Amino acid sequence: MKSLSYLSIVFIFTFSACIPEEVAVPELICNQPDYEINRTISEVIKNANSVVKQYTYDDVIEAYVISTDEYGNFFKTLHLQTLATATAPSIGFSVPADASNLYVDFRLGNKVYLKLKNQYTDIYYGGLRIGGIYANAYNESSVGRLSQNDYKNVLHPSCVTFTDDQLVKKMTIPELLKDSNLNTLVELNDVQFATAAIGRHYFEESNNVGGGTNWYLIDKNGNQVYLRTSSYARFASNLVPTTKVKIRAVLTKFGLDYQLAVRSEADIEPTTARGMPFFTEDFQTVTDKSNLSLPGWSNLVQAGSLFWKGAMYNGNGCAEFLISGTKVNSNIAWLISPKIDMDVYKNEVLTFRSAQHHLDVDSPLNTLEVYISKNFDGLDVSKATWVKASFNVPQQTTPWYQFIGSGGVDLSGYTGKINIAFKYIGSGKNTALDGAFQLDDVQIYGDK
Numbered sequence: 001m002k003s004l005s006y007l008s009i010v011f012i013f014t015f016s017a018c019i020p021e022e023v024a025v026p027e028l029i030c031n032q033p034d035y036e037i038n039r040t041i042s043e044v045i046k047n048a049n050s051v052v053k054q055y056t057y058d059d060v061i062e063a064y065v066i067s068t069d070e071y072g073n074f075f076k077t078l079h080l081q082t083l084a085t086a087t088a089p090s091i092g093f094s095v096p097a098d099a100s101n102l103y104v105d106f107r108l109g110n111k112v113y114l115k116l117k118n119q120y121t122d123i124y125y126g127g128l129r130i131g132g133i134y135a136n137a138y139n140e141s142s143v144g145r146l147s148q149n150d151y152k153n154v155l156h157p158s159c160v161t162f163t164d165d166q167l168v169k170k171m172t173i174p175e176l177l178k179d180s181n182l183n184t185l186v187e188l189n190d191v192q193f194a195t196a197a198i199g200r201h202y203f204e205e206s207n208n209v210g211g212g213t214n215w216y217l218i219d220k221n222g223n224q225v226y227l228r229t230s231s232y233a234r235f236a237s238n239l240v241p242t243t244k245v246k247i248r249a250v251l252t253k254f255g256l257d258y259q260l261a262v263r264s265e266a267d268i269e270p271t272t273a274r275g276m277p278f279f280t281e282d283f284q285t286v287t288d289k290s291n292l293s294l295p296g297w298s299n300l301v302q303a304g305s306l307f308w309k310g311a312m313y314n315g316n317g318c319a320e321f322l323i324s325g326t327k328v329n330s331n332i333a334w335l336i337s338p339k340i341d342m343d344v345y346k347n348e349v350l351t352f353r354s355a356q357h358h359l360d361v362d363s364p365l366n367t368l369e370v371y372i373s374k375n376f377d378g379l380d381v382s383k384a385t386w387v388k389a390s391f392n393v394p395q396q397t398t399p400w401y402q403f404i405g406s407g408g409v410d411l412s413g414y415t416g417k418i419n420i421a422f423k424y425i426g427s428g429k430n431t432a433l434d435g436a437f438q439l440d441d442v443q444i445y446g447d448k
């Protein structure tokens, strides 16, 4: 993918609406002034925090434009980043500005100077914002849009433009999900839209979360990240690709959710045929806070009296083991899948996602374990032979409620019918061992 050159942008903007034929474009001369840089973005970030603050020094920084409002998926916000060096990854930030068609002056890849004096900074969901000031109805202040009169005094385009290829960072989903990547241009390869998105549009009114739709992109290890598309995106009503894709996007965050936003549909490049799970459970039919009861699944207590429950968080259903009520020494409960036939596909790989909250220590006495059995009778866990599988267990340092991919659990050695068990271990009495675990998106992929 190539960013548009200055010439072609001016050409499209000026002529394409009315004249379809090619028109000779006069050569354009760039004569933007250069400013002396005396501050780095990392220095600005170091001095910013969640409380909005006015910037009092006469400082100038430089950064490169990585977002565009040309295709409607970005609106009144510019995302900019530094150029990565051999020792320092790129650092990004956002600048809200009360202006439409920002792309005309601030083209993709364009180096922009920012004059910081008297502007405001804050850290919002982990990302630096530079802009004006905004006070809400409760008189709480935060960074707001630069005014229409102001933004051109703060943001100064230069004559230097880099390509996408010079600015983008290729990474995997686990590498991606960090605040330090916010507002930078990233590329994910070998990912696909989650099953729930197939046959659906980028934006759907039935899945409208604050003016946009979030669909999960998933990798072969069960890692997921949202792709967010605004209802105003020009491609909002197109269907999402059914293949695997290579995707370039800007990483943003809302609350706990990392969200990728593409500049245009061209950022989503179809690659190879998608992997199709032959077994999936997304827990969307669970009832919040009720003992889990799904067709074919077993929910069995080995110690204590608590079962796995259904949980709903912001519309996402998952399985959860949460210690509440009776405070017994040991809580152990097994959530066991239906029988899965391993003779239909080859090269089977299990993936799922799990999260923790209120976990105080990384201990075998408060954890989630996964087992596979070929001889579970559906009733008695102790009579079956269980083989433990290793996966990425959420750690105490994993942010609460943040689902992480399990990694691929190789099931290719199994034949016949198997059950997969998710075993919770914890203590209601020892409050150091009463952390909760959540489970979602159990999938098994295989080749025919």
Ligand SMILES: [Ca+2]
Pocket: 282, 283, 284, 316, 317, 318, 440, 441
């Ligand atoms: Ca779910």
